[in-house]
Amino acid sequence: MRPALIVIDMLNDFVHGALASPAAKEIVPNIKKLINKAKSLKIPVVYVCDAHYQGIDWELKVWGPHALAGTKGAEIIEELRPEPGDFLVRKRRYSGFFQTDLGILLRELGADTLILTGIDTSICVSHTAADAFYRGYKLVVPRDAVATFDPKDNDWAVNYIKKLYGAEIITTEELITKLDRGD
Numbered sequence: 001m002r003p004a005l006i007v008i009d010m011l012n013d014f015v016h017g018a019l020a021s022p023a024a025k026e027i028v029p030n031i032k033k034l035i036n037k038a039k040s041l042k043i044p045v046v047y048v049c050d051a052h053y054q055g056i057d058w059e060l061k062v063w064g065p066h067a068l069a070g071t072k073g074a075e076i077i078e079e080l081r082p083e084p085g086d087f088l089v090r091k092r093r094y095s096g097f098f099q100t101d102l103g104i105l106l107r108e109l110g111a112d113t114l115i116l117t118g119i120d121t122s123i124c125v126s127h128t129a130a131d132a133f134y135r136g137y138k139l140v141v142p143r144d145a146v147a148t149f150d151p152k153d154n155d156w157a158v159n160y161i162k163k164l165y166g167a168e169i170i171t172t173e174e175l176i177t178k179l180d181r182g183d
Contacts, residue, residue, distance in 0.1 A: 001183070003140070004111035005038040007031060007047045008096060008118030008125055010080050013073035015119075018066040023147035023154065024119045028079050030145040030172040031117045035080065037176050044109045046087045047076055048096035048118075048128065057092050094124045097131035106137075113138040115175065116167075117145040121157035129161045139167035142175050 010031065011017075015024045038045050050067035051074050052060055060066070067074040069090070082088060089102045096102045106114070114137045116125055125146050129139055141161055148154045161167045170178070 001113045001138070002110050003038075003113040003115055003179075004044045004046055004106055004109055005034055005115045006096065006117065006128070007035070007045065007076075007080060008116065008128060009048070009050055009067070009120070010077055010118050011049055011067050011073065012075050012077055013050075013066045015077045017073045019063060019149065021119060021147060021149045023149070023151045027117070027119075027145050027147045028077070030142065031080055033172055033176065034115065034117060034142065034145060037179055038115075039083075041179055043115075043179070044087060044111065045082070045085075046089060046102070046105065047080075047082055048089045048091060048100075048102060048124075049076060050074060050092070050124075051090040052092055059093065094127035095131045096124070096128040097135070098127075103135060111137070113140060115140045115142070116161075117142060119147050119149075121146040121148045121161070122153050123148075126157055126161055129165050129167060133165035139165055140175065141167045141169055142172045143169050144172050 051069040089100050091100050143158045162169050
């Protein structure tokens, strides 16, 4: 297994701002644990982040203004701030793969397994999972490191990703143990 840790949309607007979700705040400690473990094992950390253009991105018609490119709302939250050696991929649609360089980056990193974390499990995480599946990646989703805007939807979304894309569903602590063992 050659994993990459993917941190999806852990942005100011989704944690503290325009589309803030209390559930997003709750997963921050687990994502931080996974980032620290990834760094200790030299697993690449890739941040995949919304960066919309005011007035032209269709998602803004559905969700209203959020994560506008160049604003504080589109910045990664302080607690999970990228460090030198981490990677940042900006996106304008739900999937981290759609018209971004995520696929090229993951190929260059030699990744074959993606650990998906972040917000929203039923939207950006699941769309990224779908596109990863279509590209032949194995998927791991720590269920306590993903969240939905409506917490009652998270179990449904995690099960959807498992059923449709064969993702391994695991807890953060179970994943850390597996990574330590080299599984």
